[in-house]
Amino acid sequence: MRKACFYLKLSALSMALITCNRQGNQAEFLVEGKPQRPIDSLFFGIRLGMRDHDFYKQCFEMNQRGVFRQSGGTQVQCVLRAGFSNEVIFRFFPLFENSNIQCVKGYFMYANWAPYQPQYAASKLRQELIITFTKWYGGNLFVQSPSEQSELLDIHTYTKVDINRKITVQETADGRRVEVLFEMMKNEK
Numbered sequence: 789m790r791k792a793c794f795y796l797k798l799s800a801l802s803m804a805l806i807t808c809n810r811q812g813n814q815a816e817f818l819v820e821g822k823p824q825r826p827i828d829s830l831f832f833g834i835r836l837g838m839r840d841h842d843f844y845k846q847c848f849e850m851n852q853r854g855v856f857r858q859s860g861g862t863q864v865q866c867v868l869r870a871g872f873s874n875e876v877i878f879r880f881f882p883l884f885e886n887s888n889i890q891c892v893k894g895y896f897m898y899a900n901w902a903p904y905q906p907q908y909a910a911s912k913l914r915q916e917l918i919i920t921f922t923k924w925y926g927g928n929l930f931v932q933s934p935s936e937q938s939e940l941l942d943i944h945t946y947t948k949v950d951i952n953r954k955i956t957v958q959e960t961a962d963g964r965r966v967e968v969l970f971e972m973m974k975n976e977k
Contacts, residue, residue: 863879
């Protein structure tokens, strides 16, 4: 019941605040009746809608500078220190649609995580991430909703929508990681 109520509210909010108006090839979003350009910026020069070739080029350049490195398979990894109480590992990789980034899935975790050290718990990192993302991206605040696991565990999903960029944050049930999804909301004709 709580889930259905939240999703109904989120849908109503999205429909009330965000509609799309196509003029030529440039998409515009109407927010409270005012045209807005789509938001595509994510992090380290990576953007929603970015071509796959440009993504790989950016990753190569960031790797050369020592910011990114490969981490298991196709994941990209970087270590973050600024804005966090402890060193944080961020691993991610985008999903492409028609050779463009449609969304980026990833997770954050404290580098020194251990189940017996509460200072490295995912719940603490989630709080730090929401503060950090609010500083990085500005705009709307995160909205809390029950997660699929909230019936059994005290875990919630936090969602932030700014024009066409949606960010979803949720800690994992094992208390180790915080999963993040950056996605481009589709234009409605």
